[in-house]
Amino acid sequence: MKIVVTVKQVPDPNSVTVLESDNTLSRDKEVVLDPGDECGIEEGLQLKEAHGGEVILVSMGPERAKDAIRKGLSMGADRGVLISDPQLAGADALLTARALAAAIKPESPDIVICGTESYDGSTGMVPPMLAELLGVPQLTVAKKVEVDGSTIKIHRQTSDGYQVVEGAIPVLITVTAGIAEPRYASLKGIMAARSKEIKQIGLGDLGIERGEPAETIEGLTQAETRKAGSIIQDDGTAVDRIIQVLAEAKVI
Template sequence: MSLRIVVTVKYVPDATGDRHFADDLTVDRDDVDGLLSELDEYAVEQALRISENSDDDVEVTVLTVGPEDAKDALRKALSMGADKAIHVEDDDLHGTDAIGTSLVLAKAIEKAGYDLVVSGMASTDGTMGVVPALLAERLGVPQVTLLSEVSVEDGTVKGRRDGDAASEQLEASLPAVVSVTDQSGEARYPSFKGIMAAKKKPVESWDLEDLEIEAEEVGLEGSYTVVDAAAERPARTAGTIVKDEGEGGKQLAEFLAGQKFI
């Protein structure tokens, strides 16, 4: 038997960089370096572990939607061990929200063919965490989300979801969509051999026409959510220094009370 796993990954702005909004209130990606979303690395890792532990012939495909530079996220996933990659790139995708992104991903997943879709629990830029559920709805398959442990056996995906008070054991018949948390297992670091091998792995490029999606369905025009206004975070101040000259405790208490901490 064969098992086709598609891992959805996102190219995100580096959270340590100085991020800004562009004039249209989308993220100015030209002004900051990007990278593979850290939470998506866990999804790649779990897909690779399923492949390594399976007796079936497993193919792991990584899929992203984004600009030209998003190929860097795919190369990172390929160097980790994924077999091939798909990059959906189109100028009309600029400004697409989560709902529009789920449409593009679903169409690409259907075109690629799949048995299991693996996603991170959220992206590190938008942090909405809704795309896996939207994908399952669009594909018409079960969703098993927020798993800290996942496995596939005899056409069934199984996993454990940890909550604040209890853990749940969940399962669903394939095809299915799962998302994994950052507690699912540390993502491997690409080896030099993996980095070199990634250069020879196939990367397909598709646009909206390939997926039979109209430009009006995506982008800023097709978004269900709109950013009306945004302001930069205030610069960090030096703070208040309390010098203890006998009444330091009193001054500290007054400061905390003024800030409504006590």
């Protein structure tokens, strides 16, 4: 079974975002492999262990995104593909999906695994676009995945429970971050990852032109902020203060 996992390098969710005066993000922010994608890689590795095959990581980003791929390779994935091109800076969801689709299609994977949404954007729009461009069905928001021959069955998270959704390979699935506890890379895994292939390709290799952007930012305004309230240290009187606020709000 050939499994492709899409991965993304994102600003470390555990570090604080600093907005500079010129509206750009602070450059010294750490970047990491998206924690949600670690779960996707883990799910891919478990499927490979159960059914055999190969796990290929596909990412798009600057050269340094190789670090994110390398981390996945040290967990046990077999090889990586990085789409890197200056023209892709600030790519929107459609361009991202087109580039990923062009890189993934020649691999003819049985299963494409994506995170439900990235940690930085959290919009989750690339996976359904990618499924359409690859011409495969999408089984989304999976919190459990079972593969039996060419049949795949997932538990699809809903607002009040889940749906059991069935499909046939080839397929694209999106997985929730809770689907599998990502393994730590072993020392052996880290050593092995050094010699694993990461193929780097540009837009030209994929036969894609950037074209006009589908969306443009016309302006940035300060977000409406709530009036700052009071911050108190709990010195034993905090409960009384909260009770007072609850009473003023007439909920007690």
